[in-house]
Ligand SMILES: NC(=O)C1=CN([C@@H]2O[C@H](COP(=O)(O)OP(=O)(O)OC[C@H]3O[C@@H](n4cnc5c(N)ncnc54)[C@H](OP(=O)(O)O)[C@@H]3O)[C@@H](O)[C@H]2O)C=CC1
């Protein structure tokens with residue numbers, strides 16, 4: 001395994017180039033602002049709407065996707081994965097300059113064959129292992145988030161140097177960048193968000209909260225115990241691994257951790273995780289997500305509505321209002 005840090009990347013490779021960041025959402029705003037602060041010329045490609053207004057307010061030159069692509073030496077596609085193939089066909093592909101580099105932060109569309117770029121373009125990936133808002137926040141703090149780098153096509157012979165410079169521009173080489181493939185990034189990223197980081201954690205939190213409230217305990221205590229304190233425990237793991245977290249908690253908690261954890265994450269759960277991974281590997285999950293979007297997201301919307309009505313959301317909103325230091329940054 002090869003790791004890359006600041007000293008391995010040369011920003012000069014991108015000097016004098018125009019980078020079009022297509023999309024100004026979670027990743028788009030963060031990567032665009034970091035690249036600008038790293039000294040690069042960045043333009044934004046969008047449709048008219050909320051993000052357009054925000055990007056202008058943040059001082060960027062904003063163009064339609066077609067116009068931004070036509071100006072750019074590097075085109076970073078930071079649109080929602082489910083829209084990328086359509087926008088690519090309609091607005092990106094017809095306007096790409098000869099020799100322009102295509103950049104992604106997630107391999108979904110390339111790996112599952114939804115976007116097939118012409119062989120004359122370098123196609124690279126720089127994928128921050130972080131939500132966009134923390135890509136920006138950590139950069140501003142002088143730190144950074146780790147990232148993955150991959151080269152899918154190297155038409156110029158310089159694709160990896162360009163990817164490293166881009167990774168440095170957004171702050172990832174401060175924390176460490178691992179070289180990978182589009183396949184490995186796509187499969188591990190989808191697995192992580194489904195089984196652990198998003199799907200796994202939210203179900204664990206709700207199951208704990210529901211168990212306590214169903215037994216008659218106060219919902220506010222259940223919220224602090226199962227959601228709020230989770231962040232504080234994860235912070236310790238982030239800083240020093242599982243051992244440091246266990247060093248900080250009481251021995252009673254640590255004994256409970258050893259005795260009970262495996263009753264919650266059982267062999268059955270691990271078997272299910274393997275099944276989830278195989279559905280990612282064989283394209284079943286991708287197919288289901290692509291089709292869900294083609295029919296207007298009925299399942300996504302129904303579940304999303306129901307999730308927002310869960311008691312933990314109402315209790316949390318009330319409690320967070322009393323903690324001005326806990327702020328949502330949009
Ligand atoms: N969210 C994250 O932290 C992470 C995301 N990624 C990857 O980054 C990429 C971007 O994801 P994310 O930042 O979450 O996306 P968001 O949904 O946060 O933002 C999408 C942006 O695209 C714009 N947009 C949507 N449709 C169009 C269109 N048809 N034409 C022009 N602009 C459009 C939106 O603008 P509007 O206001 O007009 O809707 C918005 O600015 C994805 O590939 C994702 O997998 C990778 C790592 C982490």
Ligand SMILES: CC[C@](O)(C(C)=O)C(=O)O
Pocket residue numbers: 128129130131132189192193197198
């Ligand atoms: C965990 C979700 C994520 O994979 C991420 C922030 O890295 C995403 O795609 O948003």
